[in-house]
Amino acid sequence: xxxxxxxxxxxxxxxxxxxxxxxxxxxxxxxxxxxEVETDVVSNTSGSARVKLVETDILVGIKAEMGTxxxxxxxxxxxxxxxxxxxxxxxxxxxxGEELGTDxxxxxxxxxxxxxxxxxxxxxxxxxxxxxVLYVDVLLLECGGNIFDAISIAVKAALFNTRIxxxxxxxxxxxxxxxELSDDPYDCIRLNVDEVPCIVTLSKIxxxxxxxxxxxxxxxxxxxxxxSVTSKGAITSMKKxxxxxxxxESIFEMMETGQRVGKSLHVALQKILDEEESSGTSRPKVGxxx
Numbered sequence: 001x002x003x004x005x006x007x008x009x010x011x012x013x014x015x016x017x018x019x020x021x022x023x024x025x026x027x028x029x030x031x032x033x034x035x036e037v038e039t040d041v042v043s044n045t046s047g048s049a050r051v052k053l054v055e056t057d058i059l060v061g062i063k064a065e066m067g068t069x070x071x072x073x074x075x076x077x078x079x080x081x082x083x084x085x086x087x088x089x090x091x092x093x094x095x096x097g098e099e100l101g102t103d104x105x106x107x108x109x110x111x112x113x114x115x116x117x118x119x120x121x122x123x124x125x126x127x128x129x130x131x132x133v134l135y136v137d138v139l140l141l142e143c144g145g146n147i148f149d150a151i152s153i154a155v156k157a158a159l160f161n162t163r164i165x166x167x168x169x170x171x172x173x174x175x176x177x178x179x180e181l182s183d184d185p186y187d188c189i190r191l192n193v194d195e196v197p198c199i200v201t202l203s204k205i206x207x208x209x210x211x212x213x214x215x216x217x218x219x220x221x222x223x224x225x226x227x228s229v230t231s232k233g234a235i236t237s238m239k240k241x242x243x244x245x246x247x248x249e250s251i252f253e254m255m256e257t258g259q260r261v262g263k264s265l266h267v268a269l270q271k272i273l274d275e276e277e278s279s280g281t282s283r284p285k286v287g288x289x290x
Contacts, residue, residue, distance in 0.1 A: 004215045014220045015206045023210065023217070030261055032212040037153065037272050039161040046134075047162030051154040053212070055144020058151050060136065060158040064165075066179070067133035069124065077123025077131035079112055081105045083138040083151075104138065104151060107199075107239060111152065111228040114236040116195045118159070126169050130179060134162070145215040148226055152199035153269060159196060160273050163188040197228035197236045198269070200262045202254040204246060209254050211261050225254045229262025231270070 006014075014024060021028050035053045042048035045061040052058075070078060083104045085097035112118065123132040136158070138151055166182045166189060182188075203213040203221040210217060213224075222244025228237045235255060240246060246254075 004219050006216060006219050010216070011220045014217060018205045018208050018210055018217075018220075021208075025214070027212075029208055029210045030257060032261075032265065035150070035153065037157055037269065037276075039157050039273065039276055046164060047158045047160075049154045049157035049161055051150050051157065053144070053146060053150045053153075055142055055215075056147055056150045057140075057142035057144075058147070058154040059139040059141055060151070060154040061139075062158050062162050063135045063137070064132050064162065065135060066125070066130055069128060069131045073120070074128040075124050076120035077133060078120060079118065079134045079136055081108045081136045081138065083108075083140070085140045085143075101140075104140075104148070107148065107226065108136070108138075108151070108155065110237050110239070111197055111199065114195075114197065114228075117197060117230075117236065118195075119192055122189065122191070123164070125167055125179065126177065129177070130169075132164055134159075143215075145218055146201055146212045148199045148201050149212060152197070152228070153265075156193055156196045156198060156269065157273060159191050160193045162191055164191075165189075195230055197230050198262060198265050200227050200229055200258040200265065201225070202227065202258055204244065204250060204254075209250070209257065211257070225251065225258070227255060227258035227262070229258055229266075231263065231266035233259045233263045235259060 017023055018029060023029070027033070033054050035051060037049065037051050039049045041050045042061045046064040047062040048060060050059050069076060083101035085101045125131055136155060138155070140147065166187050168180045170178045170180055200211060201213065201224055202209045202211055203217060203224040205217060205221050213221060221242065223240060223242035223246050225246065226239040226241060227235055229235055235258065
């Protein structure tokens with residue numbers, strides 16, 4: 001992951017500021033930076049979104065393709081995650097970028113392994129034979145800290161924007177089944193994203209923890225806790241990252257903070273998505289792909 005080199009004096013300044021609930025950029029410990037969220041930015045996808053969190057820039061495209069259901073779940077569709085780290089940072093070139101991409105993809109699989117996160121049964125066309133497979137491609141354009149949170153926001157926004165064509169299964173007299181796709185672009189299935197979790201990363205700095213850490217703050221943190229939280233505040237998964245350790249009391253405090261901040265994050269994100277949805281094609285395109 002991209003990192004910065006800080007002197008001991010700079011680290012001490014950041015740590016002391018966190019202890020006083022005053023970070024270098026003026027935020028409190030539980031405050032997010034302002035994020036730009038834009039949906040429907042890539043034309044040849046079923047759904048797409050771009051999230052820019054100051055210097056962190058994420059692009060997500062979702063492509064719905066017909067496939068065969070998995071043997072263990074014959075009446076459900078499924079999601080596949082691919083992460084490409086094409087950041088300009090030298091540390092993300094070659095093997096470093098591949099390892100980070102694999103780590104992010106595995107984290108997303110774990111977050112979406114919760115049974116109720118996405119209604120996979122709605123993606124089934126014909127049990128045991130045909131289903132929709134959602135290929136979620138994540139492109140890390142720029143890394144400026146807190147990439148897991150930004151990616152989870154972009155994935156939820158892209159799923160909200162996803163439109164899957166309606167299909168009919170026709171059967172002739174001989175029992176042969178044919179699949180007919182609707183020609184009407186507005187005759188489509190929309191996914192319910194109410195239970196889709198967002199990741200809240202809490203970084204332990206000194207005796208306190210912060211959300212939405214910058215690269216400088218990440219350099220001062222030896223351990224972080226990734227918590228996936230639903231809009232109702234339910235925790236669906238947790239993952240500890242970093243070389244340092246976390247004591248049980250800190251973990252419980254971070255879980256409580258993650259639930260509280262996660263609920264607020266979902267409310268703010270849903271408000272933006274609803275506003276974009278209501279404005280339709282008349283909304284101004286602010287992204288470079290507009």
